[in-house]
Amino acid sequence: MRILMVAARCYPFMGGIETHIQEVGTRLAARGHAVDVLTTDPTGELPVEEEVSGMRVQRVPAWPRKLDLYVAPGIYSAIRRGAWDLIHFQGYSTFVVPIGLLAAVRENLPFILTFHSGGHSSRLRNAVRGTQHALLRPLVARAARLVGVSEFEANFFSARMRVPRERFVVIPNGAAMPAASPSVKVDPHLIVSGGRLERYKGHHRAIAALPELIRRVPDARLHVVGTGPYEGELRRLVATLGLERRVTIASIPGSERQNMADLLASAALFVLFSDYEAHPVAVMEALSLCRPVLVSDTSGLRELAAKGLCRAVPPNAGPKELAAAMAEELGAPREVPDLALPDWDACAQALSDLYCEVLNSRSMVRLPPGGLMSWPPATEA
DSSP states (O other), rough: EEEEEEEETTTTTSSHHHHHHHHHHHHHTTOOEEEEEEETTTTOOSSEEEETTTTEEEEEOBTTTTTTTOOHHHHHHHHHHOSSSEEEEESSSSTTTHHHHHHHHHEEEHHHHEEEOOOOOOOOHHHHHHHHHHHHHHHHOSSEEEEEESHHHHHEEEEEEEEOGGGGGEEEOOOOOOOOOOOOOOOOEEOOOOOOOOOTTTHHHHHHHHHHHHHTTOOOOEEEEOOOOHHHHHHHHHHHHTTTTEEEOOOOOOTTTTHHHHHHHHEEEEEOOOOOOOSSSHHHHHTTTTTEEESSSSSSHHHHHHTTTTTTEEOOOOHHHHHHHHHHHHSSSOOOOOOOOHHHHHHHHHHHHHHHHHHHHHHOOOOTTTTTOOOOOOGGG
């Protein structure tokens, strides 16, 4: 099977979608599928084409360099001149998607879209989400199937885009991490807040709660791991609160999985006080290493808490309430339930099965004489 994955970013950039493509794409390639990745390079510094873990990665220019809009006309022409059995769009929130969807429709190529939705720090971007969804709907509705990484995400976009829920399938992200190094021990005072450094991710809330937490747990420390545009604001907050010796802000390259596993395994608590998450890879990775997790009671995080995988606090909780919850978790470590977490092998198998289902269904649809076939048929939209 010839598969094209289209995304605004992939490795060496860090993030949930980037991790998803790397983990799933390599497994599909190992199963004998031809996997290409079409993505962008706003920096102009990465190879235009290279092979990564059995996948052929092609990059086209994108603008502007310092905003996450990813206007990339080259996506359109690259899709139109390629030859694939199926296209899988990973993510929906940038200009890469409508450009790519138009090309797929024009070429009459079957496509799948996984939303991989997340929050955003821009009030303007959040305010126009409804308009964005309405504009995308005519293209999204033509997908062979739509994928949510959680029940929350599938239900949300089914309602928001007015697409029947039965057109969606739920395929969660995996949770695989290397085992911690033998020398790694749990630090009873270390808290890790992980994820891209954006305001909506809530790292600043963990930092703001630290002074109160220190009054309750004098040796408490916080490690914020990630990269992103909000780093400067976070460092200024740390300096304002005089927490330079208590807070570390540092990233770990995506290729250094062992170092990330060791950091997570050493944490007494992992926190993510995000405004919105569909099915956060960072939380799943912490859970895979049996770390207690504290999250905001919102979006897909609420779904994880309802399953007993983590504890949730109100999304509007202030510093004192967050500090109290973190202190409780540190003082009486909670056993992580021994539940079977989704893994990347299962994710890759589910996608492979879905691809086969789409192509088999398509082969059964006959092209009217002299006419163009659209997928899916209009009666299913």
